[in-house]
Amino acid sequence: xxxxxxxxxxxxxxxxxxxxxxxxxxxxxxxxxxxxxxxxxxxxxxxxxxxxxxxxxxxxxxxxxxxxxxxxxxxxxxxxxxxxxxxxxxxxxxxxxxxxxxxxxxxxxxx
Amino acid sequence: xxxxxxxxxxxxxxxxxxxxxxxxxxxxxxxxxxxxxxxxxxxxxxxxxxxxxxxxxxxxxxxxxxxxxxxxxxxxxxxxxxxxxxxxxxxxxxxxxxxxxxxxxxxxxxxxxxxx
Numbered sequence: 001x002x003x004x005x006x007x008x009x010x011x012x013x014x015x016x017x018x019x020x021x022x023x024x025x026x027x028x029x030x031x032x033x034x035x036x037x038x039x040x041x042x043x044x045x046x047x048x049x050x051x052x053x054x055x056x057x058x059x060x061x062x063x064x065x066x067x068x069x070x071x072x073x074x075x076x077x078x079x080x081x082x083x084x085x086x087x088x089x090x091x092x093x094x095x096x097x098x099x100x101x102x103x104x105x106x107x108x109x110x111x
Numbered sequence: 112x113x114x115x116x117x118x119x120x121x122x123x124x125x126x127x128x129x130x131x132x133x134x135x136x137x138x139x140x141x142x143x144x145x146x147x148x149x150x151x152x153x154x155x156x157x158x159x160x161x162x163x164x165x166x167x168x169x170x171x172x173x174x175x176x177x178x179x180x181x182x183x184x185x186x187x188x189x190x191x192x193x194x195x196x197x198x199x200x201x202x203x204x205x206x207x208x209x210x211x212x213x214x215x216x217x218x219x220x221x222x223x224x225x226x227x
Contacts, residue, residue: 033215042115042202042218043154088153098144098167099216103153 004032004089004102012108019076021105023089024069030092032065033099034074037086046074046087081111113137115219117203123225124193132188132222136205143186144216145178146202154202160186161208193226200224 035043062075145157156170180186204216
Protein backbone atom coordinates (compact mmCIF):
# COMPACT_ATOMS: atom_id res chain seq x y z
CA UNK A 1 0.00 0.00 0.00
CA UNK A 2 1.12 3.56 -0.60
CA UNK A 3 2.59 5.44 2.34
CA UNK A 4 2.21 8.83 0.67
CA UNK A 5 -0.93 9.90 -1.13
CA UNK A 6 -0.87 13.10 -3.16
CA UNK A 7 -3.83 15.29 -4.05
CA UNK A 8 -5.14 16.48 -6.32
CA UNK A 9 -4.31 13.77 -8.84
CA UNK A 10 -4.20 16.37 -11.59
CA UNK A 11 -3.89 20.14 -11.54
CA UNK A 12 -4.14 22.59 -14.43
CA UNK A 13 -3.25 26.26 -13.94
CA UNK A 14 -2.33 29.31 -15.94
CA UNK A 15 1.27 30.44 -16.21
CA UNK A 16 2.06 32.89 -13.42
CA UNK A 17 -0.35 31.34 -10.94
CA UNK A 18 0.76 29.43 -7.87
CA UNK A 19 0.40 25.66 -7.73
CA UNK A 20 -0.26 23.88 -4.44
CA UNK A 21 0.06 20.12 -4.17
CA UNK A 22 -0.60 18.08 -1.05
CA UNK A 23 0.69 14.81 0.32
CA UNK A 24 -0.70 12.80 3.20
CA UNK A 25 1.00 9.84 4.80
CA UNK A 26 0.09 7.19 7.33
CA UNK A 27 2.98 6.44 9.68
CA UNK A 28 5.50 8.63 11.43
CA UNK A 29 8.42 9.67 9.27
CA UNK A 30 12.10 10.56 9.45
CA UNK A 31 11.86 12.84 6.43
CA UNK A 32 9.67 13.62 3.43
CA UNK A 33 10.95 14.40 -0.04
CA UNK A 34 9.41 15.80 -3.20
CA UNK A 35 10.49 14.66 -6.66
CA UNK A 36 9.60 15.79 -10.14
CA UNK A 37 9.27 13.68 -13.27
CA UNK A 38 9.15 15.11 -16.74
CA UNK A 39 7.27 12.99 -19.23
CA UNK A 40 9.21 9.92 -20.21
CA UNK A 41 12.16 10.59 -17.91
CA UNK A 42 13.52 9.63 -14.53
CA UNK A 43 12.69 11.46 -11.33
CA UNK A 44 14.63 14.45 -10.09
CA UNK A 45 14.90 15.32 -6.42
CA UNK A 46 13.49 18.75 -5.54
CA UNK A 47 13.57 19.20 -1.79
CA UNK A 48 13.79 17.28 1.50
CA UNK A 49 12.16 18.28 4.75
CA UNK A 50 12.97 16.56 8.03
CA UNK A 51 10.40 15.59 10.61
CA UNK A 52 11.56 18.35 12.97
CA UNK A 53 11.19 21.05 10.32
CA UNK A 54 7.97 22.87 9.48
CA UNK A 55 8.88 24.79 6.34
CA UNK A 56 11.64 24.93 3.73
CA UNK A 57 12.25 27.10 0.71
CA UNK A 58 14.22 26.51 -2.44
CA UNK A 59 13.88 29.13 -5.16
CA UNK A 60 10.22 29.17 -6.21
CA UNK A 61 9.49 26.08 -4.14
CA UNK A 62 8.06 26.13 -0.64
CA UNK A 63 7.43 22.95 1.30
CA UNK A 64 5.55 22.67 4.56
CA UNK A 65 5.25 19.71 6.89
CA UNK A 66 2.62 19.17 9.56
CA UNK A 67 3.50 16.01 11.44
CA UNK A 68 0.38 16.26 13.64
CA UNK A 69 -1.77 15.99 10.51
CA UNK A 70 0.69 13.74 8.71
CA UNK A 71 0.64 15.99 5.69
CA UNK A 72 2.92 18.08 3.52
CA UNK A 73 2.35 20.64 0.83
CA UNK A 74 4.48 21.74 -2.10
CA UNK A 75 3.90 25.26 -3.37
CA UNK A 76 5.33 26.42 -6.68
CA UNK A 77 5.07 30.17 -7.00
CA UNK A 78 4.82 32.10 -10.26
CA UNK A 79 4.48 28.91 -12.27
CA UNK A 80 5.98 28.52 -15.73
CA UNK A 81 5.06 26.27 -18.63
CA UNK A 82 8.33 24.42 -17.96
CA UNK A 83 6.98 23.39 -14.54
CA UNK A 84 4.60 21.02 -16.34
CA UNK A 85 5.48 17.58 -14.96
CA UNK A 86 4.42 14.95 -12.46
CA UNK A 87 5.29 15.57 -8.82
CA UNK A 88 5.78 12.82 -6.26
CA UNK A 89 6.12 12.89 -2.51
CA UNK A 90 8.25 10.21 -0.91
CA UNK A 91 8.45 9.35 2.76
CA UNK A 92 11.04 7.58 4.82
CA UNK A 93 9.55 6.15 8.02
CA UNK A 94 12.89 5.62 9.74
CA UNK A 95 16.50 6.56 9.13
CA UNK A 96 17.23 3.09 7.78
CA UNK A 97 13.96 2.59 5.94
CA UNK A 98 13.57 2.78 2.21
CA UNK A 99 11.75 5.66 0.54
CA UNK A 100 8.13 5.01 -0.39
CA UNK A 101 6.65 7.05 -3.24
CA UNK A 102 3.10 8.23 -3.74
CA UNK A 103 1.20 7.94 -7.01
CA UNK A 104 2.02 11.46 -8.10
CA UNK A 105 0.26 14.63 -9.19
CA UNK A 106 0.17 15.70 -12.82
CA UNK A 107 0.66 19.45 -13.09
CA UNK A 108 -0.12 21.24 -16.34
CA UNK A 109 0.84 24.90 -16.66
CA UNK A 110 -0.85 26.59 -19.60
CA UNK A 111 1.20 29.30 -21.33
CA UNK B 112 30.48 13.14 -13.37
CA UNK B 113 28.05 10.83 -15.08
CA UNK B 114 24.62 10.21 -13.64
CA UNK B 115 22.77 6.93 -13.40
CA UNK B 116 22.56 5.20 -16.74
CA UNK B 117 20.27 2.42 -17.87
CA UNK B 118 20.22 0.19 -20.89
CA UNK B 119 18.53 -0.49 -23.12
CA UNK B 120 16.41 2.64 -23.23
CA UNK B 121 13.65 0.73 -24.98
CA UNK B 122 12.97 -3.00 -25.24
CA UNK B 123 10.24 -4.76 -27.19
CA UNK B 124 9.93 -8.46 -26.60
CA UNK B 125 7.52 -11.29 -27.17
CA UNK B 126 5.50 -12.85 -24.41
CA UNK B 127 7.41 -15.73 -22.85
CA UNK B 128 10.89 -14.42 -23.61
CA UNK B 129 13.41 -13.43 -20.94
CA UNK B 130 14.75 -9.88 -20.71
CA UNK B 131 17.69 -8.38 -18.88
CA UNK B 132 17.82 -4.72 -17.90
CA UNK B 133 21.00 -2.99 -16.82
CA UNK B 134 21.70 -0.14 -14.42
CA UNK B 135 25.00 1.68 -13.90
CA UNK B 136 24.77 3.71 -10.69
CA UNK B 137 26.74 6.82 -9.83
CA UNK B 138 30.26 5.85 -8.80
CA UNK B 139 30.56 5.53 -5.05
CA UNK B 140 26.84 5.17 -4.41
CA UNK B 141 26.39 2.17 -2.19
CA UNK B 142 22.60 1.99 -2.40
CA UNK B 143 20.74 0.95 -5.55
CA UNK B 144 17.00 0.64 -6.10
CA UNK B 145 14.80 -0.77 -8.85
CA UNK B 146 11.26 0.49 -9.39
CA UNK B 147 8.52 -0.29 -11.86
CA UNK B 148 6.22 2.42 -13.19
CA UNK B 149 3.20 1.46 -15.22
CA UNK B 150 1.69 4.04 -17.57
CA UNK B 151 0.24 6.95 -15.62
CA UNK B 152 0.99 5.32 -12.28
CA UNK B 153 3.35 5.91 -9.39
CA UNK B 154 6.54 4.07 -8.58
CA UNK B 155 6.34 0.49 -7.41
CA UNK B 156 9.36 -0.58 -5.35
CA UNK B 157 10.96 -3.80 -6.56
CA UNK B 158 14.33 -4.38 -4.87
CA UNK B 159 17.00 -2.53 -2.87
CA UNK B 160 20.72 -3.21 -2.58
CA UNK B 161 22.83 -1.60 0.12
CA UNK B 162 26.53 -2.37 0.20
CA UNK B 163 27.23 -5.95 1.21
CA UNK B 164 23.95 -6.40 3.05
CA UNK B 165 21.38 -8.90 1.86
CA UNK B 166 19.13 -7.20 -0.70
CA UNK B 167 15.59 -6.24 0.21
CA UNK B 168 13.56 -8.22 -2.31
CA UNK B 169 10.21 -7.55 -0.71
CA UNK B 170 8.83 -5.70 -3.74
CA UNK B 171 9.50 -8.32 -6.41
CA UNK B 172 6.06 -9.25 -7.77
CA UNK B 173 6.81 -12.87 -8.63
CA UNK B 174 9.61 -15.41 -8.85
CA UNK B 175 9.98 -14.48 -12.52
CA UNK B 176 11.74 -11.33 -11.34
CA UNK B 177 15.28 -11.37 -10.02
CA UNK B 178 18.12 -8.89 -9.69
CA UNK B 179 21.81 -9.00 -9.03
CA UNK B 180 24.43 -6.44 -8.19
CA UNK B 181 28.17 -6.84 -8.51
CA UNK B 182 29.76 -5.21 -5.50
CA UNK B 183 28.78 -1.55 -5.52
CA UNK B 184 28.54 -1.22 -9.27
CA UNK B 185 26.35 -2.51 -12.05
CA UNK B 186 23.00 -4.14 -11.39
CA UNK B 187 20.89 -6.27 -13.70
CA UNK B 188 17.17 -6.89 -13.38
CA UNK B 189 16.02 -10.08 -15.10
CA UNK B 190 12.44 -10.88 -15.98
CA UNK B 191 11.88 -14.46 -17.06
CA UNK B 192 8.97 -15.65 -19.22
CA UNK B 193 7.71 -12.11 -19.70
CA UNK B 194 3.99 -11.42 -19.60
CA UNK B 195 2.08 -8.51 -21.11
CA UNK B 196 1.45 -7.07 -17.63
CA UNK B 197 5.22 -6.67 -17.26
CA UNK B 198 5.06 -3.82 -19.77
CA UNK B 199 6.18 -0.71 -17.90
CA UNK B 200 9.08 1.66 -17.39
CA UNK B 201 11.73 0.17 -15.13
CA UNK B 202 13.59 2.85 -13.19
CA UNK B 203 16.86 2.50 -11.35
CA UNK B 204 18.07 4.90 -8.67
CA UNK B 205 21.22 5.12 -6.60
CA UNK B 206 22.10 7.00 -3.45
CA UNK B 207 24.82 7.52 -0.92
CA UNK B 208 23.25 6.90 2.49
CA UNK B 209 23.76 10.00 4.57
CA UNK B 210 23.15 11.21 8.04
CA UNK B 211 19.95 9.99 9.64
CA UNK B 212 18.44 8.77 6.39
CA UNK B 213 18.55 12.16 4.70
CA UNK B 214 20.03 10.97 1.44
CA UNK B 215 18.27 11.58 -1.86
CA UNK B 216 17.94 9.24 -4.78
CA UNK B 217 19.34 9.89 -8.23
CA UNK B 218 17.34 8.27 -10.99
CA UNK B 219 18.29 6.94 -14.36
CA UNK B 220 16.17 7.63 -17.47
CA UNK B 221 14.50 4.23 -17.29
CA UNK B 222 14.03 1.29 -19.63
CA UNK B 223 10.69 1.17 -21.42
CA UNK B 224 9.66 -2.47 -21.74
CA UNK B 225 6.87 -3.53 -24.06
CA UNK B 226 5.79 -7.15 -24.06
CA UNK B 227 3.76 -8.11 -27.10
